[in-house]
Amino acid sequence: xxxxxxxxxxxxxxxxxxxxxxxxxxxxxxxxxxxxxxxxxxxxxxxxxxxxxxxxxxxxxxxxxxxxxxxxxxxxxxxxxxxxxxxxxxxxxxxxxxxxxxxxxxxxxxxxxxxxxxxxxxxxxxxxxxxxxxxxxxxxxxxxxxxxxxxxxxxxxxxxxxxxxxxxxxxxxxxxx
Amino acid sequence: xxxxxxxxxxxxxxxxxxxxxxxxxxxxxxxxxxxxxxxxxxxxxxxxxxxxxxxxxxxxxxxxxxxxxxxxxxxxxxxxxxxxxxxxxxxxxxxxxxxxxxxxxxxxxxxxxxxxxxxxxxxxxxxxxxxxxxxxxxxxxxxxxxxxxxxxxxxxxxxxxxxxxxxxxxxxxxxxxxxxxxxxxxxxxxxxxxxxxxxxxxxxxxxxxxxxxxxxxxxxxxxxxxxxxxxxxxxxxxxxxxxxxxxxxxxxxxxxxxxxxxxxxxxxxxxxxxxxxxxxxxxxxxxxxxxxxxxxxxxxxxxxxxxxxxxxxxxxxxxxxxxxxxxxxxxxxxxxxxxxxxxxxxxxxxxxxxxxxxxxxxxxxxxxxxxxxxxxxxxxxxxxxxxxxxxxxxxxxxxxxxxxxxxxxxxxxxxxxxxxxxxxxxxxxxxxxxxxxxxxxxxxxxxxxxxxxxxxxxxxxxxxxxxxxxxxxxxxxxxxxxxxxxxxxxxxxxxxxxxxxxxxxxxxxxxxxxxxxxxxxxxxxxxxxxxxxxxxxxxxxxxxxxxxxxxxxxxxxxxxxxxxxxxxxxxxxxxxxxxxxxxxxxxxxxxxxxxxxxxxxxxxxxxxxxxxxxxxxxxxxxxxxxxxxxxxxxxxxxxxxxxxxxxxxxxxxxxxxxxxxxxxxxxxxxxxxxxxxxxxxxxxxxxxxxxxxxxxxxxxxxxxxxxxxxxxxxxxxxxxxxxxxxxxxxxxxxxxxxxxxxxxxxxxxxxxxxxxxxxxxxxxxxxxxxx
Numbered sequence: 001x002x003x004x005x006x007x008x009x010x011x012x013x014x015x016x017x018x019x020x021x022x023x024x025x026x027x028x029x030x031x032x033x034x035x036x037x038x039x040x041x042x043x044x045x046x047x048x049x050x051x052x053x054x055x056x057x058x059x060x061x062x063x064x065x066x067x068x069x070x071x072x073x074x075x076x077x078x079x080x081x082x083x084x085x086x087x088x089x090x091x092x093x094x095x096x097x098x099x100x101x102x103x104x105x106x107x108x109x110x111x112x113x114x115x116x117x118x119x120x121x122x123x124x125x126x127x128x129x130x131x132x133x134x135x136x137x138x139x140x141x142x143x144x145x146x147x148x149x150x151x152x153x154x155x156x157x158x159x160x161x162x163x164x165x166x167x168x169x170x171x172x173x174x175x176x177x
Numbered sequence: 178x179x180x181x182x183x184x185x186x187x188x189x190x191x192x193x194x195x196x197x198x199x200x201x202x203x204x205x206x207x208x209x210x211x212x213x214x215x216x217x218x219x220x221x222x223x224x225x226x227x228x229x230x231x232x233x234x235x236x237x238x239x240x241x242x243x244x245x246x247x248x249x250x251x252x253x254x255x256x257x258x259x260x261x262x263x264x265x266x267x268x269x270x271x272x273x274x275x276x277x278x279x280x281x282x283x284x285x286x287x288x289x290x291x292x293x294x295x296x297x298x299x300x301x302x303x304x305x306x307x308x309x310x311x312x313x314x315x316x317x318x319x320x321x322x323x324x325x326x327x328x329x330x331x332x333x334x335x336x337x338x339x340x341x342x343x344x345x346x347x348x349x350x351x352x353x354x355x356x357x358x359x360x361x362x363x364x365x366x367x368x369x370x371x372x373x374x375x376x377x378x379x380x381x382x383x384x385x386x387x388x389x390x391x392x393x394x395x396x397x398x399x400x401x402x403x404x405x406x407x408x409x410x411x412x413x414x415x416x417x418x419x420x421x422x423x424x425x426x427x428x429x430x431x432x433x434x435x436x437x438x439x440x441x442x443x444x445x446x447x448x449x450x451x452x453x454x455x456x457x458x459x460x461x462x463x464x465x466x467x468x469x470x471x472x473x474x475x476x477x478x479x480x481x482x483x484x485x486x487x488x489x490x491x492x493x494x495x496x497x498x499x500x501x502x503x504x505x506x507x508x509x510x511x512x513x514x515x516x517x518x519x520x521x522x523x524x525x526x527x528x529x530x531x532x533x534x535x536x537x538x539x540x541x542x543x544x545x546x547x548x549x550x551x552x553x554x555x556x557x558x559x560x561x562x563x564x565x566x567x568x569x570x571x572x573x574x575x576x577x578x579x580x581x582x583x584x585x586x587x588x589x590x591x592x593x594x595x596x597x598x599x600x601x602x603x604x605x606x607x608x609x610x611x612x613x614x615x616x617x618x619x620x621x622x623x624x625x626x627x628x629x630x631x632x633x634x635x636x637x638x639x640x641x642x643x644x645x646x647x648x649x650x651x652x653x654x655x656x657x658x659x660x661x662x663x664x665x666x667x668x669x670x671x672x673x674x675x676x677x678x679x680x681x682x683x684x685x686x687x688x689x690x691x692x693x694x695x696x697x698x699x700x701x702x703x704x705x706x707x708x709x710x711x712x713x714x715x716x717x718x719x720x721x722x723x724x725x726x727x728x729x730x731x732x733x734x735x736x737x738x739x740x741x742x743x744x745x746x747x748x749x750x751x752x753x754x755x756x757x758x759x760x761x762x763x764x765x766x767x768x769x770x771x772x773x774x775x776x777x778x779x780x781x782x783x784x785x786x787x788x789x790x791x792x793x794x795x796x797x798x799x800x801x802x803x804x805x806x807x808x809x810x811x812x813x814x815x816x817x818x819x820x821x822x823x824x825x826x827x828x829x830x831x832x833x834x835x836x837x838x839x840x841x842x843x844x845x846x847x848x849x850x851x852x853x854x855x856x857x858x859x860x861x862x863x864x865x866x867x868x869x870x871x872x873x874x875x876x877x878x879x880x881x882x883x884x885x886x887x888x889x890x891x892x893x894x895x896x897x898x899x900x901x902x903x904x905x906x907x908x909x910x911x912x913x914x915x916x917x918x919x920x921x922x923x924x925x926x927x928x929x930x931x932x933x934x935x936x937x938x939x940x941x942x943x944x945x946x947x948x
Contacts, residue, residue, distance in 0.1 A: 065796040066686065067775065068731035069783040077775060077788055079796045082385045084773045084788045117778040174780040177807040 035129040040157055041108060041121040044091060047157040048121075049130065051150075054162035056109040056116070058124050061087075070173055075120055078107060085109065087118040090160070093171065094148065115166045134159060186240075193240045197285045200233040202494060204252075204278045209497040212271050219266070227256035233281070244299050248281045251306040258310050273305050275498070373524075376485060383481040387771045390474040391792035397467045400460040407453045414446065421446075482523065482672050489567045490518035492527050496538060500563060503542045510549050510560045511542055517567035522575060523672040526649060530577070530669065533645045533653075536638035537579040537665050538563065545583030545663050555660055557582065573671045580664035586657040588614040602838045615657065619643045642667075647803050650676075650691060652752075678770035678789070678799065681748060682763040683726075684733045687797040689770055689789055694802040696749045696756065698764045703745060715758055717749060725809045727759040731784055731800075752802045757809045768792075772799060784808055811851055830948050831855040831872070835865040835879035835891065836909075845878060845909070852941050862886025866894055869901055875948050878940075881910035881917065892924040905947040909940070 037052040064076040064087060073093035077084050087107055107118035134151035148168075150159040165171065207226035211219060234249035252274060258264045280302055421442055493515050504511035546552075546561035553559055566578045588611040595601045595617045606614070619639050642665075646653045651669035670676065670693075677692035697717075706724060707714050713724040724747065728735075747758045772787045786801035832854045836842040846856045857872065859865035861883040869877070877895065881888035888908050895901045907928040908921050921929040928943045 063795060065788070065798065067779065067782060067785055067788075067798055068686075068733055069785060070779065074779065077779075077796055077798075079790050079794065082388060082773075082790065084776055084790075084796065086776045086778045088778070115777050117776060172778060172780055173782055175783045176781065177783050177804045177811075 034132055036132050037127065038130055038159065039108065039127050040125040041106070042123045042125055043121050047125065047155070048090075049128075049153070049157045049159045050108065050110060050162050051159075052127060054110045054112060054166065056111045058121075059107045059109055059118065061105050061107050061120070069175070073171075074173065078118065080109070085116065085118050087120060088171070089120050090165070093165075110162055110166060112163060112166045115171075117171075130157070130159060190240055193236055193242075194285060196236050197233060197245075197281075200229050200236070201278055201282050201285075203229045204233070205275065205498050206494055208271060208274055208278070209501065211266065212268075220260070223256055223259050227253060227260060230256060242285070244284055245281050247303060248277055248284075248299060251303045252277050254310050255306050264310060270309050273302070273309055275501075277302050277306060380481050380485055383477055384771050386474045386477060387769065388790045388792075390471050391768075391790075392794065393463075393467050393470050395792035397460070397463045400456070400463050404453075404456055404460055407449075407456065410449065411453075414449075483521070485524045486521035486672075487524050487527055488518060489520050489522060489527070490515075492531055492534070493518055493565060493567075496534070496565060499535065500538060500542065503539060504546070504561075507542065508548055509542060509546055511546055511563050512560055513538075513563045513565060515565045517569075520567050520569055520575065526669055526672070529645055529649055530667075533642040533667070534565070534577070534579065536642050538565070540638055541579060541581040541583065541663065544586070545581035547584055557660075569671070570668065574668050575671055577667040577669070578664060579667075580662060582662040585659040585661060586615060586618065586655075586663055587659065591615060591617050601840055605840060615655075618655075619653075650693070650802070676770055676772070677767055679748065679767050680765040680791075680797065681727070681761040682765060683731075683761040684728045686733065687765075687791070687795065688727070688731075689797050689799040690748060690750065691799070691802055692767050694750050694752055696751045698746070698748045700744045700746050703743060706745070715747070717756075717758070720756070722749060722756050722758045723809070724758040724760060725812050727761050729812050730759070730805060730808045750802055750805060752806050755806050757806055759805070759809070770799065811847060829853070829855055830875040831857065832944070833857050833859060833865060833868055833872075833874045833877045833879075835859045835862065835877065835883070835888070837861055837880060837883045841880065848940070849878070849944075852944075854944075862888065862891035862894070865891055869895065869898075869904070874904065876905045876907065876944060878907045878909060878944070881908055881921075888926075889920055889924045892921075892926050896925040907940070907943060907947065 038049040039052050039055055039058070040047055040049045042048075059078070059080055061078070064078060066076040067074060067086075073089050075087045075089045075092075077086050079085075103122055104120045106121040106124050108121050108124065109116065109118045111117075130153050134153050148161055148164050150161045152158055204226055207222055207229065211222045211226065214222060230249050230252045234246055234253065237243075237245035237249060255264075255270070255274060259266060264270070280298065284299075421439070496515070497513050500511055500513040541563055546563065547555070547557075549559035552561065562582050564578065564580045566580075568576050568578075570576050592601075592606045592609060592614045595614075596603050596606050601609075601617070609617075619642075643653050646667055646669060649669045651667060653665065653667045655663060655665045657663040678689040679692050679695045679698065681688050681690060701715060705715055707716070709721070714721050715724050716722070727748075745760055746762065746764055747760050748764060749756060749758045768791075770789045773789060774787055775782060775785070784801055784804045785798045786804075787799045788796050789799055791797055832849055834842060834845045834849065834856055836845060836858070837860055842858050842860075846858055849856045857868060857874070859868050862879075863885045865877065865879065866886070868874075877891075879888040879891055886894075888910065892906050892908070895904050895906060905927045906925070907930065908926045909930045910917065910921075918929050927947055930940055930943065
């Protein structure tokens with residue numbers, strides 16, 4: 001009990017200091033971004049949300065041209081004002097079983113500096129705010145692997161991690177014959 | 178404030194770099210030209226280079242690059258002496274000047290070595306230049322004070338170590354020396370410097386006008402169709418018109434209701450007729466607009482393309498120096514003759530062609546042209562000639578020829594090199610004809626060079642050439658004659674963005690095939706399809722061409738097609754001497770096509786090179802001809818009747834293929850993969866056993882004769898292993914002897930297939946039975 005070494009005391013002090021710094025910072029940060037802006041959409045009777053700052057626009061799905069020799073999750077390509085953009089079925093990408101009839105009529109175009117593509121949606125429910133500290137992902141509930149999730153809200157909206165999806169190497173198609 | 182200043186300095190520096198690049202290349206070009214020109218033309222050239230060096234010096238001073246400044250000063254001094262004819266232009270002097278210019282370039286573009294040696298290097302170069310000005314006496318003085326006053330007129334010219342290989346003073350009448358004007362930087366009053374990104378975005382927008390033009394055409398077509406349906410209405414109306422007239426005459430006898438009806442009918446007629454007239458006028462206007470608009474878009478696109486066209490010389494300007502340096506290093510004497518430098522090409526194609534051309538030139542110097550003494554023995558002039566010629570071809574294509582008058586390429590050497598590098602087996606090499614053997618040079622890893630050098634020997638150069646050229650939808654070929662030389666011929670399109678495309682429909686989807694590769698589209702009768710060795714073929718002009726369904730190659734979902742058709746629509750695709758006929762449902766028409774990329778997520782898709790927007794607004798994938806042919810070969814590798822392959826696909830069993838010959842390995846892999854198996858390969862028994870330990874497999878297919886561990890030993894090892902002992906093993910071998918077969922059974926192999934009786938269905942059947 002009494003044989004405290006100097007090293008132990010040093011460690012203790014360091015730890016306490018770190019805690020102090022962390023505590024000192026947290027409140028102001030929490031105030032600044034307690035909520036995140038999201039766009040909610042529906043896909044096959046489930047509600048999803050994506051952070052607004054990753055969304056370039058919501059585009060009506062008029063015509064989708066399938067591209068041969070692409071993986072299942074690539075739904076096709078669309079023409080957005082002269083630019084060709086690929087459209088992804090995130091349910092297939094997450095390897096979720098497709099259930100129910102869906103009336104895909106919207107494409108949500110998401111982007112970060114390096115990647116850009118559209119994702120299929122049945123309907124866009126609107127923009128909203130969700131608390132930043134939502135319930136950590138419950139993979140069993142949504143069936144989506146935790147790595148692509150930000151979490152699930154109290155209302156059961158699955159909040160997708162757009163950055164993870166956009167920067168995922170698996171989403172890039174690069175195949176030679 | 179500081180940040181702003183820093184930003185400004187950075188901007189200034191990048192501007193300086195652009196400028197310096199121009200000056201340096203003008204200096205280098207000028208030096209090359211000067212070395213070749215007869216004395217009477219030299220004065221003008223010297224003056225030009227002198228001015229370039231002076232401008233560079235001035236520019237360097239503004240950004241405070243002292244080293245560049247002093248380098249330029251020394252060069253200026255040399256040119257000043259040359260101008261006054263105080264010293265003569267010796268090859269050694271040229272070397273020094275090139276050296277100085279090169280080093281200045283390295284310093285500016287940040288490729289130079291660390292500081293310490295840098296300073297020493299600059300001192301050395303400056304010293305060398307100064308001693309050149311003064312004759313040969315080495316000068317201890319380093320700082321570049323203007324040494325003009327110290328010069329002794331009439332200093333003896335040549336330095337002792339004059340290089341014997343290069344003879345600069347010989348006048349060459351056959352090549353036209355470039356005029357002085359062309360060498361001056363293009364900063365005359367009529368030009369403006371615009372960044373290429375701005376130009377590219379402008380081109381993108383101009384190209385976008387093409388889809389507007391196509392849409393306008395589509396609208397006109399729709400209007401015309403409506404007019405046709407009006408004609409049908411007129412016909413019907415004409416039939417009932419007499420009756421309506423009679424109704425009008427008897428109007429009074431009838432009730433009010435019918436009178437109203439007749440009025441309405443008459444009004445309807447008048448209304449529709451006026452609509453028809455208005456429609457006709459509208460269609461006329463639309464047609465006129467369409468023509469007008471089409472013409473404007475075409476000329477806009479044409480001009481826009483011209484803006485992005487650069488003369489071939491903008492690329493070839495770097496080659497004389499390259500050739501000079503390379504041949505110099507190898508003790509060879511090579512002259513580069515360029516033709517067609519004034520021809521203009523799309524900048525994007527030019528950029529893509531830079532590397533291939535450098536590889537080809539290197540190849541010619543390294544392998545083609547012999548050393549001077551060797552050439553003399555062969556009664557050839559000691560100086561080798563390397564020709565780089567560019568010419569415009571019909572159909573919007575250009576041909577680039579790189580030829581040398583060197584030793585030529587020997588088929589036998591290529592063969593042995595290919596065997597040595599394991600690209601083909603000895604046995605296969607024996608069967609190859611001369612032409613086939615020669616075409617091996619385009620394969621990666623084949624090089625006749627006995628050692629790997631800085632310049633060549635890795636066997637990658639020509640493989641890169643072919644890849645790059647094919648990527649541009651071009652073709653590369655070559656001819657060679659022993660001791661007469663080798664000629665490489667590259668044909669690439671003049672522009673990239675638009676081309677003629679053939680629109681085809683299959684399984685309900687539209688696709689675009691490049692019209693240049695679609696040799697012909699025709700309908701054939703079903704009876705004309707012959708099945709040869711389980712593969713469908715047709716005969717076109719006496720040539721047997723294999724036939725595949727485009728839908729199969731593109732892996733499109735099977736559609737239920739009920740109407741059995743007597744005729745089959747096919748498109749024959751040719752690419753680099755290969756021809757394959759593709760079955761489609763319908764060939765629609767040919768049209769202008771604007772290539773668009775598939776977006777960032779679809780970086781490369783098998784068989785699809787891009788997409789285009791049709792006049793109707795629909796998007797159609799553009800097919801990649803090179804891929805299509807490769808995929809078609811794979812599809813035909815599976816016999817038509819091997820339907821069971823599809824069943825196997827569902828299970829996706831994993832096979833390990835063990836084979837030391839790369840060709841056999843690839844063949845087996847292809848066969849098994851097309852039959853729906855997951856295939857992993859190993860190069861010998863040892864490699865295979867490691868793979869078996871790290872992964873799960875359902876079956877092993879192994880060669881018998883292999884280095885390190887042969888197939889028998891591998892089987893013994895598998896059977897002895899606790900975990901692997903039940904693994905099915907199929908031995909595939911060239912050894913057809915009873916003893917070896919017995920040995921195979923003895924070690925516990927499940928099957929023993931002799932290669933000579935090796936047909937695919939046999940192997941596939943055996944595998945299916947074992948899993």
